[in-house]
Amino acid sequence: MSKLAIHGGEPVRTEPWPVWPQYGPAVRQAIQRVARSHVYCSQMGGEVGHFEEAYADYHGVPHAVAVANGTVALQAALAAAGVGCGDEVIVPAYTFVATAMAAVENNAIPVFADSEPLSQGLDPEDVRRKITPRTRAIMPVHINGYPCDMEAILSIARDHDLVVIEDCAHAHGALYKGRRVGTLGHFGCFSFQQKKNMSLGEGGMVITSDAAAAERLHEMRGFAWTNVTRNWRMGEFYGAIGREQIKVLDEQNQRRRANAATLVEALGKIPGLAPLPGLPDTQPVYYNLILQYDENEIGVPREDFVEALNAEGIPVKMFYMPIQRWPTFPAADFFGRGCPFSCPRYEGGLVDYNHVRTPKADAICDRVNVEIRVQPTSGELEMRQAAAAIRKLSDHRDELKGAAASRRKG
Numbered sequence: 001m002s003k004l005a006i007h008g009g010e011p012v013r014t015e016p017w018p019v020w021p022q023y024g025p026a027v028r029q030a031i032q033r034v035a036r037s038h039v040y041c042s043q044m045g046g047e048v049g050h051f052e053e054a055y056a057d058y059h060g061v062p063h064a065v066a067v068a069n070g071t072v073a074l075q076a077a078l079a080a081a082g083v084g085c086g087d088e089v090i091v092p093a094y095t096f097v098a099t100a101m102a103a104v105e106n107n108a109i110p111v112f113a114d115s116e117p118l119s120q121g122l123d124p125e126d127v128r129r130k131i132t133p134r135t136r137a138i139m140p141v142h143i144n145g146y147p148c149d150m151e152a153i154l155s156i157a158r159d160h161d162l163v164v165i166e167d168c169a170h171a172h173g174a175l176y177k178g179r180r181v182g183t184l185g186h187f188g189c190f191s192f193q194q195k196k197n198m199s200l201g202e203g204g205m206v207i208t209s210d211a212a213a214a215e216r217l218h219e220m221r222g223f224a225w226t227n228v229t230r231n232w233r234m235g236e237f238y239g240a241i242g243r244e245q246i247k248v249l250d251e252q253n254q255r256r257r258a259n260a261a262t263l264v265e266a267l268g269k270i271p272g273l274a275p276l277p278g279l280p281d282t283q284p285v286y287y288n289l290i291l292q293y294d295e296n297e298i299g300v301p302r303e304d305f306v307e308a309l310n311a312e313g314i315p316v317k318m319f320y321m322p323i324q325r326w327p328t329f330p331a332a333d334f335f336g337r338g339c340p341f342s343c344p345r346y347e348g349g350l351v352d353y354n355h356v357r358t359p360k361a362d363a364i365c366d367r368v369n370v371e372i373r374v375q376p377t378s379g380e381l382e383m384r385q386a387a388a389a390i391r392k393l394s395d396h397r398d399e400l401k402g403a404a405a406s407r408r409k410g
């Protein structure tokens with residue numbers, strides 16, 4: 001057997017991993033079109049408006065409102081729903097911190113719920129346990145492009161008269177029971193940041209079927225006569241890029257799915273590693289393909305396995321931690337003097353994120369998930385190399401286990 005790269009052997013892949021995103025000629029032409037127009041602000045131009053129309057049409061909804069970024073999209077949706085001082089918002093513990101910070105920015109209190117095992121999205125049973133008289137909204141996240149259990153979440157929301165705001169930052173074009181994510185809740189929020197499946201470099205979008213809510217979104221993003229005036233506008237360059245990127249989204253998602261299928265097929269059955277199944281009757285779009293790692297079965301801590309996989313030329317970066325462990329949340333003092341938790345309108349008592357327990361989300365972040373990149377700029381070669389590298393590590397698990405034990409003793 002070949003020697004592990006981490007121990008001086010030849011890596012499975014020696015070339016750099018394909019860069020994502022890569023923009024085609026149509027995007028470059030769109031940028032040049034805006035540059036020649038000398039109109040870069042969406043107040044005076046038409047690019048963002050055309051992008052909003054195309055995005056709404058793609059999702060089959062009447063309203064799409066473009067904003068500066070995905071975090072602002074979440075914040076705007078909460079504000080349009082009237083969520084604010086004294087309110088609680090249920091969010092997943094396993095997501096990017098922006099989901100919870102959007103609630104804080106609206107002076108609301110994030111309440112963290114655990115994950116369910118098939119999609120790693122919100123666990124509906126834990127959501128039910130976390131509802132209080134102060135709960136105003138639920139923010140499910142289609143994490144890593146796997147649609148979460150929207151049917152159960154919407155049922156809970158109806159029972160308690162709650163707003164549902166879908167965070168679709170990883171899931172552009174994903175399907176839940178034949179419907180595009182973002183169209184099931186009251187609002188769907190999207191990010192177009194550089195790494196996202198639909199990349200404009202930056203930007204965000206809120207979609208809704210509620211005409212009154214859409215009007216509020218339009219007003220609050222651009223210094224209208226609202227209680228709090230803002231500038232949340234998307235610029236014309238991003239709108240022009242978006243008009244082109246929406247045209248290729250389905251094709252790029254299909255390539256993600258094909259890459260994921262190739263890798264899973266090439267990987268076969270490896271004890272201690274299994275692809276995240278996703279929920280029945282859904283079509284993920286694989287912001288990352290998730291392999292679930294069983295440390296007890298493999299006998300090597302995940303961090304050592306990931307380090308060895310990177311050495312083989314397969315880039316894997318473990319990033320997530322449950323949000324309640326981000327340093328800002330245990331302190332619970334975002335704006336000084338305890339705000340928003342000290343707000344006299346908040347009747348929930350002392351907020352102590354140090355004692356939040358989300359065991360499934362903790363395990364996902366700390367021990368279970370291995371995130372494999374399957375972007376459209378990759379193809380069959382890269383997927384088969386990733387599978388070969390993983391199988392190589394599995395075949396050398398005793399060697400990895402011994403090296404890890406020695407390092408820890410040292």
